Amino acid sequence: MQTANEQIISEIVAYISTLTDVKTDEAKSELSKIVTRYNVTSVQEDEVHPDLDDKITLFLSAKKLEGLAAATLEGYQRDLNVFAQHIKKRTDDITTADIRNHMGTFPHLKMSSLGRKLTVFKSFFGWLTAEDYLMRDPAKKLKTPKKEKRLPKSLSIEELELLRESCKTNRQRAFLEILYATGCRLAEIQQLNRNDIDYHAKSCKVIGKGDKEREVYFSYKAMYHLEKYLRSRTDDNDALMVSERKPHGRLSKRSIQREITLLAQQAGLEKRVTPHTLRHTFATLTLNNGADITAVQALLGHSNPATTQIYAQLTQEKKREQHKKFLVQ
Known part of the structure; x- marks a missing residue:
């Protein structure tokens, strides 16, 4: 069984060989020298991508330092963990469509609840962009759903x-x-x-x-x-x-x-x-x-x-x- 390093080298060489006439043995040798300088791990189909998981941890730590309430932090973590388990991508590969599709998996939620979830995603991706982890904000174009105007029920x-x-x-x-x-x-x-x-x-x-x-x-x-x-x-x-x-x-x-x-x-x-x-x-x-x-x-x-x-x-x-x-x- 190939290691993660060997697997990525094989996949890169296979792709390059379809484009140009290259010496595969020489390419493998050079790529091996490069890859050994990095810790390469493979991501399973049912696993959260480690990059996204790391960014969520960094974001929550930053918000905690900003003084966000514990209950709010728990809500942020819950929403982002569900999102990560659904998307399974690197943060810089996530698109606006990914976020929109994820929001579409909650048809039973009221507009106010969907709006709260979107607020979490906007805060997360906005922070990643501001901190230069992302070049563009995939949540920026998404508009917060309009809340139903309901008068609160009270007792006589x-x-x-x-x-x-x-x-x-x-x-x-x-x-x-x-x-x-x-x-x-x-x-x-x-x-x-x-x-x-x-x-x-x-x-x-x-x-x-x-x-x-x-x-x-x-x-x-x-x-x-x-x-x-x-x-x-x-x-x-x-x-x-x-x-x-x-x-x-x-x-x-x-x-x-x-x-x-x-x-x-x-x-x-x-x-x-x-x-x-x-x-x-x-x-x-x-x-x-x-x-x-x-x-x-x-x-x-x-x-x-x-x-x-x-x-x-x-x-x-x-x-x-x-x-x-x-x-x-």
């Missing part, structure tokens, strides 16, 4: 009360009230510890997207049910929310999601309810109640005002409905 006050009444445990009521009162993302609450809470000020600091810290606030109702839950616990785990079974580990995001869904079913709500629905509800109801949109933006941790503006648009629609319903003509 009546639906929120039905959720509250469906709570069977102190823990369920505690995380329901906290998610609604703070408007936090699930991950921001799930990672909290007991000593993160300022019980006197009824507030805490959370780490949001981009590892940005912000202060959020509890309602009297949320603080009451949180303290009631904590008093009922017999474990010494630092986590704010723990599993009911021993050894009482930190409650996972999936467990909280599952319990919120269960509460909605028990409450007889027809709409799909998630922890993020409570975040939408916080934003919508506070704006409907006259809160300043800039303050709501800060409380939600939105870096882009346009994101918060979506809730304001929903509020305008609500006002239009009220005007139509109650105007005496």
Whole structure:
């Protein structure tokens, strides 16, 4: 069996011999001298090309140094690894068509998810080009898909009360009230510890997207049910929310999601309810109640005002409905 060096020499000589009249033995001898100065390895059909794999590692290391959030880095790595397993080429051999064809293998994804994937590829190939690993950027011509304009779903006050009444445990009521009162993302609450809470000020600091810290606030109702839950616990785990079974580990995001869904079913709500629905509800109801949109933006941790503006648009629609319903003509 030929070594990788011998294989590449044979293939080059075979190709050259079809073009010109060359002395194959002499060509092999000269090529052997050249190839011995390099570490040549063959790539199997089902393997990721080592060049692409190396470039992905370099890119992720650079982004980590730039301060990209750990969760974002994991998403980048996941998308790029799937891409590498599909394409199996050197980075400088990858074309715009390769990226477009890869994107076409996800017909089930929404435009927003496809747009996120393309953002990863644009960042990766843009970085390779800027760092002179590539002469041209194959992702540059690709346009980000337009996102569907959807208003976020929120709960009415009546639906929120039905959720509250469906709570069977102190823990369920505690995380329901906290998610609604703070408007936090699930991950921001799930990672909290007991000593993160300022019980006197009824507030805490959370780490949001981009590892940005912000202060959020509890309602009297949320603080009451949180303290009631904590008093009922017999474990010494630092986590704010723990599993009911021993050894009482930190409650996972999936467990909280599952319990919120269960509460909605028990409450007889027809709409799909998630922890993020409570975040939408916080934003919508506070704006409907006259809160300043800039303050709501800060409380939600939105870096882009346009994101918060979506809730304001929903509020305008609500006002239009009220005007139509109650105007005496």
